[in-house]
Amino acid sequence: GHRSVSSKCGSADLLKAVGVNIEIPQKSVLDCLDKIGIAFFFAPKFQQSWQSSQGPRMEIGARTIFNILGPLTNPARIKRQLIGVYDTSLMITLAKVMKELGAKQVMIVHGEDGLDEISITGKSRIVELINGEIYDYTIAPENFQLLSAPLSSIQSGSCLDNIKILKSILKGKKSPAMDVAILNAAAAIKVSGRVNSLNEGIEFARESILSGKAKEKLDKLIDLTNDTKKQIH
Template structure:
C-alpha cells in the first residue's frame, strides 16, 4: 500500500489489474483504516479513471452473492445519490412504470444516505422483506417483472470499509461503485449522475463493460432528470441536451420534488405517483426517467414513443398493479 500511495501522490494511474488486486486486498482486510482513508482521499481529490473503476468493480463482483437473470435481460434504474436535493423516490417509482410497460427490472438499492428515504426505505415502508434467495427473486421478476436486490445482502465485501466510510462522512469512490455492482449484472441501465465529469466517467465505463445504457444529468445538479432545468442524456448512440419543452413537458420548481421529512411522507408521495394522483411535477419527473429507461432497453424507439409507453403504463393502472403484486409477493 505504501508503494501504491506514493505512486498515486505522484499522479500516476493504476492499471485495471492493479486496481482489482488492490480492492481484493482491501476486502480481505490486508490494510489498516488509516491506509484505506488515505487511498480514498487521493481518489476523491484527483478523480478515478476508467481502468481503475473497472478494476475495483471486478474485485467487488468476485465476492458478491450472484444472481442470474440473464434470460430476462433486465434493466436497472439507479442514481449515484449524494446530490443533496432530498427528492422523493423517483428512480424506484420509474422502475414500476417500466415494469408495467412490460420490461424486466432488477433494481439494486440501499437505504438513503443523503436523503430521507432511499429505495430500501420505501420498500420497507410497504412491508417488503429483503432476500438474496435467487429462487424467490426469480419468481418475483417472472410474475411481476420486478426484483429488488437490497445491496447489503449481496455485497458482503463492502462491510470491510464501512467503518472508514462512516468516519470520513464524505463521498468516496465507493459511492461511484454502487451503481456498477448490481449482483445480477443487468444487460441495461439508466444511471443518473449529479455532474458532468461523472457523466463522462460512467459513459466511458459502461461502454467498456458493453452494457446498454442511458446516463442522465439535470444540468442544475440533480442525479436524475428533474425537469427543473435543461438536462443531458448520453447513450451508446447519442449525446443530447434537452429542454423539458422539447418533449412536451414544462419546467418544474425544485420544491415540488421534495421527498418529505420522514420515510412515511416519502412513501405517501411514492404511492400517489403510482396511483396517478400526484402533482404534475412529481408525475412528469417519474415519467421522463421511465421513458429514457425504456429507450435504453429498446434503443431503436424514438423517445416520444417511449414517453407514450410510460404514460400509458401509469394511466392504465398497470404500474400500480405491478407494484401491488410485487409487494404481495415480497412481503
C-alpha cells in the same frame, strides 16, 4: 438499491415502507424477476463485500465514489442500464467503462440542478451508449410538452412524505412529481429497447400509470416478497 446514505429516504427505505420485503433470499429475488418481471436487488444481499463501507458512508452523509461503483458492480451483469450521476465530469468516463464491460445500451443522466436523474427544473444532460457508440446531448421538459417546475416541488423529506408522493403518482394525480417520474421511467423504457425514443417512452409510462398497471406491478411485488411459502432459500 440501498438504504439512504446522502438523503432521508433511499430506494430500499421506500420500498420497505410500502410493504416490499427487501430481505428475501437471492434465489427468491430472481424468482420475482421470472414470475412478475420486476425485482429489487438489495445491495447488502448481493454485494456483501460492501457491508463494511456502509457505516463510514452514512457518517460522511454525502455522495462518494461508491455511488458510481454500485452500477459498475451490478450483480445481475445486465447489458442495459439507466444510471444517474451527481457529477457531470464522470459521465463520459462512465460510458466508456460501461462499453468496456460489454454493455449494449446505457443512459447516464444528470440534471443541471444537481440531481442525479433527469430533472424538470431545467435542462438535463444525457450521455448514451448505444451499440458501442456514445452520444452526448441535452434535454429540457419543454421538449416533451412538460412544464418546468422549481426544485422544491419535486424534493421530498421523510419516507412518509415519499410514500404519499408514490401513492399519488400511482393514482395518476398530475403533479411535478408525476412528471419527473414519467420522464425517468421513459428513459429506462428506452434503454430496455421497448421504445425508440423518449417521447414514446413517456407515452408508455403514462399509460402504465393511468391504466393501473404500474400499481398492480408494485402490489404483485409486495405480495410475492411477503409470501414465505413461495420463497426459495
